Amino acid sequence: MLYLAQVRKNDFLEQHQLRLLARQEADNLWAIIPEEAFILLGKGKLMSENLLVLVELSPTGDIERLEDATNWVLHLVQSYLTIGITPEFLQHEAERAEHWRQSLTLQNQDLARRSLELEARREQIQALEESLKREKNGYSQEES
Known part of the structure; x- marks a missing residue:
């Protein structure tokens, strides 16, 4: 060592x-x-x-x-x-990196939430489409 x-x-x-x-x-x-x-x-x-x-x-x-x-x-x-890297500079950079990490985490959580919302809406639309198809088929059978 x-x-x-x-x-x-x-x-x-x-x-x-x-x-x-x-x-x-x-x-x-x-x-x-x-x-x-x-x-x-x-x-x-x-x-x-x-x-x-x-x-x-x-x-x-x-x-x-x-x-x-x-x-x-x-x-x-x-x-x-010679380029001014001081303990204060390093601390500031560490704080900036931590804020950036937290911001990315929040953005990731927001994207995950939006993705879940879109999936739920897609499922609702599919359910409505199925319902409309059943209604349409129901009207078609009543007319015959």
Whole structure:
């Protein structure tokens, strides 16, 4: 699983560790890790303190891959922040989509209601046609 982490120095153990900040849930979905979670890098791994890194952990919690997150962060800035996508913008768009969904649901319900009304009218017309045919046949038989 992929995590965004920050390099910290553990003075007590005299080695660097990673503080896990966020976890990738899906391609474009990340979840903040609210509690403090740390992974020791081991002695001999020297990294700049406060450096942001992307770390891939195995299911057992071992570090499989570790890379500087600078390019990843710059990609996020370029993709989302340079065109003005803010949390408020996303909230507004989510609200618009919800209103649109509700409107479509109401339209669909209205169409279903109209369809039922048309079906009922068609059945009434068929019943009237049958009634007229029976009346016509009844008059034809009386005349003979």
